[in-house]
Amino acid sequence: MTDVVELAMAHVRDRAEPTRARYPEEQGFAQHEDGVRVFYEVYGEGADTVCFLPPWPLMNSRMWRGQIPYLSRHFRVIAIDPRGSGRSDRPAHRAAYSRTAHVADVLAVLDATATERAMIVSISPRAPLGLALATERPDRVAAAVFITPQLWPIPEFVQPFTAGRRDRYDGYGKFNPVQWKRDFPDFVAWFTRTVCPHPHSTRQIEETVAHALDGDGDVLANATIGFEMYGREEALRRARDIRCPVMVTQNGGQAFWPKECSGPFAEAAGAKLVVFDGLGPAVAGRWPVAMNLALREFFESVRSGNRVAEAAPA
Amino acid sequence: MSAELPDGLFRAVRREPEPARAAYPDEEGFAERDGVRVFWERYGEGEPAILLMAPWAFVHSRVWRAQIPYFARHHRVVVFDPRGNGRSDRPDDPAAYSEAEYARDAVAVMDASGTDRAVLVCVSRGAQRTLIAAAEHPERVQGAVFVGPEVHVDPRKAEHWLKGKLDQYDGWDRLNPEYIRADYPAFAEWWVRLVLPEPHSTRQIESGIQYALDTDAETLITATLGAQVQEDEVEGLAERVRCPVLVVMGELEQVVRFEPARRLAELTGGEFAVVPRAGHLPNARYPVQVNLMLREWISRVCAPAAAAGAASE
Numbered sequence: 001m002t003d004v005v006e007l008a009m010a011h012v013r014d015r016a017e018p019t020r021a022r023y024p025e026e027q028g029f030a031q032h033e034d035g036v037r038v039f040y041e042v043y044g045e046g047a048d049t050v051c052f053l054p055p056w057p058l059m060n061s062r063m064w065r066g067q068i069p070y071l072s073r074h075f076r077v078i079a080i081d082p083r084g085s086g087r088s089d090r091p092a093h094r095a096a097y098s099r100t101a102h103v104a105d106v107l108a109v110l111d112a113t114a115t116e117r118a119m120i121v122s123i124s125p126r127a128p129l130g131l132a133l134a135t136e137r138p139d140r141v142a143a144a145v146f147i148t149p150q151l152w153p154i155p156e157f158v159q160p161f162t163a164g165r166r167d168r169y170d171g172y173g174k175f176n177p178v179q180w181k182r183d184f185p186d187f188v189a190w191f192t193r194t195v196c197p198h199p200h201s202t203r204q205i206e207e208t209v210a211h212a213l214d215g216d217g218d219v220l221a222n223a224t225i226g227f228e229m230y231g232r233e234e235a236l237r238r239a240r241d242i243r244c245p246v247m248v249t250q251n252g253g254q255a256f257w258p259k260e261c262s263g264p265f266a267e268a269a270g271a272k273l274v275v276f277d278g279l280g281p282a283v284a285g286r287w288p289v290a291m292n293l294a295l296r297e298f299f300e301s302v303r304s305g306n307r308v309a310e311a312a313p314a
Numbered sequence: 315m316s317a318e319l320p321d322g323l324f325r326a327v328r329r330e331p332e333p334a335r336a337a338y339p340d341e342e343g344f345a346e347r348d349g350v351r352v353f354w355e356r357y358g359e360g361e362p363a364i365l366l367m368a369p370w371a372f373v374h375s376r377v378w379r380a381q382i383p384y385f386a387r388h389h390r391v392v393v394f395d396p397r398g399n400g401r402s403d404r405p406d407d408p409a410a411y412s413e414a415e416y417a418r419d420a421v422a423v424m425d426a427s428g429t430d431r432a433v434l435v436c437v438s439r440g441a442q443r444t445l446i447a448a449a450e451h452p453e454r455v456q457g458a459v460f461v462g463p464e465v466h467v468d469p470r471k472a473e474h475w476l477k478g479k480l481d482q483y484d485g486w487d488r489l490n491p492e493y494i495r496a497d498y499p500a501f502a503e504w505w506v507r508l509v510l511p512e513p514h515s516t517r518q519i520e521s522g523i524q525y526a527l528d529t530d531a532e533t534l535i536t537a538t539l540g541a542q543v544q545e546d547e548v549e550g551l552a553e554r555v556r557c558p559v560l561v562v563m564g565e566l567e568q569v570v571r572f573e574p575a576r577r578l579a580e581l582t583g584g585e586f587a588v589v590p591r592a593g594h595l596p597n598a599r600y601p602v603q604v605n606l607m608l609r610e611w612i613s614r615v616c617a618p619a620a621a622a623g624a625a626s627e
Contacts, residue, residue, distance in 0.1 A: 200517040 044072030060086030066288030097226030251280025358386030371398030380601030411540025559584025
């Protein structure tokens with residue numbers, strides 16, 4: 001039996017970029033005081049902008065390839081490579097990966113693209129970035145989506161992550177920066193198998209492997225350790241302070257990241273909670289239609305809400 | 315390469331109720347000729363109508379599953395199962411499976427579904443029945459699209475077919491009734507992988523094997539023995555075709571030859587297109603690309619206005 005993940009790992013390293021369903025209208029680099037260059041792309045046009053925030057840098061902005069062509073028919077769409085992957089710079093010290101630096105990256109991109117406000121989308125362990133932007137810069141955030149948010153440390157991940165050097169790294173035990181530095185491909189293979197367990201996922205497997213192997217264990221470790229999560233109480237307090245419309249989505253099937261932040265966070269934020277029945281993990285990649293319809297419906301409601309607000313007498 | 319899938323996939327293909335469809339038929343029924351019932355479905359409304367032709371009895375009308383929902387938003391779409399697979403009957407006489415019989419089935423399905431005229435779209439061996447129908451019923455056929463056409467009987471395939479019992483069956487040796495009879499699921503898997511060589515085709519391969527297992531070895535062998543169009547008959551048939559023609563080939567085609575496909579386009583004054591990176595079934599593997607190509611061609615060449623103008627002359 002041929003292992004799909006191994007097959008992908010053997011041949012994607014030097015691949016040419018696959019063709020895209022849609023190409024950006026604009027590409028560029030933005031930076032702020034620390035001089036790290038962050039790559040962004042702009043698709044489509046219009047008054048309402050959707051901004052896919054930089055993901056955890058095991059992936060890059062092409063992880064939104066199933067969303068961009070669809071949403072950019074209806075909205076202006078910005079996608080950002082995180083510092084540490086894609087075409088963004090990859091600083092070698094963990095302080096460069098702070099949440100504050102990421103907030104400044106997004107603001108720099110919004111400035112560079114003349115985007116006054118955006119409807120932002122964060123995913124998994126980069127949810128704190130969405131929460132920081134929504135609460136600290138409400139003037140720039142028109143709405144916020146949190147896909148499978150990881151806002152505070154979860155024991156199942158903290159335990160292996162802080163376990164240090166081990167004799168063996170099995171299953172979630174591989175979620176350990178010591179192992180990432182020791183045998184990054186082993187982690188990538190396990191991660192890919194875990195997030196792409198469904199039949200007919202060869203394309204998603206190839207893409208996950210390609211993004212991951214474009215980076216390395218050191219950068220991922222720095223970017224994971226350097227990026228501060230919130231404490232549970234702080235996250236929920238901030239959630240209650242969000243003034244813009246919020247949507248939280250959660251896998252309804254298997255999940256890679258634990259699901260336990262979603263419910264309490266959505267409740268505190270007064271958010272719409274969308275559970276994808278039977279779908280997951282990696283809904284955006286494996287079931288793009290389900291994700292896209294949920295995103296579009298939410299963004300359309302925000303847009304029409306804005307129109308109502310604009311039309312209302314002061 | 316389909317190395318993405320373990321060999322022996324056919325053993326894992328589940329014979330369960332079919333998966334959910336993106337669109338369900340508005341109408342269905344049977345067309346009956348000489349006691350043989352042929353199952354058809356009609357989706358949507360809109361001109362020109364599109365008749366998605368029954369393929370080789372190895373598979374059935376669900377090979378069009380990626381075309382039906384798209385075209386049914388704009389057109390009346392009619393599909394039918396080949397005698398020998400799907401919900402159509404399985405006569406046990408090879409004479410019942412001649413290409414001429416299949417062509418008559420197409421017309422019978424048009425009659426039964428109340429479809430006066432249509433653009434015919436076919437894949438693979440469906441080409442021969444489509445060519446006959448277009449030649450013999452010019453008043454019913456507004457256009458003909460041939461995807462990966464097997465334009466006439468292929469002597470190389472016939473040679474494999476007639477080798478008789480072998481000690482071992484490698485590669486094309488498998489296109490042999492002895493092997494098909496001995497291990498039909500393994501034959502099905504080999505053939506499906508051959509027609510779908512593109513990466514990331516696991517879903518299409520799984521479905522293809524499923525469709526093949528919806529019939530059986532004896533039926534397929536009987537159906538395959540039906541009389542085909544001979545090479546020297548193609549020109550005469552093509553001369554009688556009055557409608558616009560489009561021939562589409564996949565760049566990675568491994569099952570049918572380019573030369574007869576090109577010649578078919580020349581003989582009918584048709585257009586010829588190649589789908590990059592595609593194998594024998596571009597409609598299954600690259601449906602968006604193929605659907606847009608066909609829709610553009612149909613609206614340009616077979617548009618209702620143009621058809622009405624031509625009819626009034």
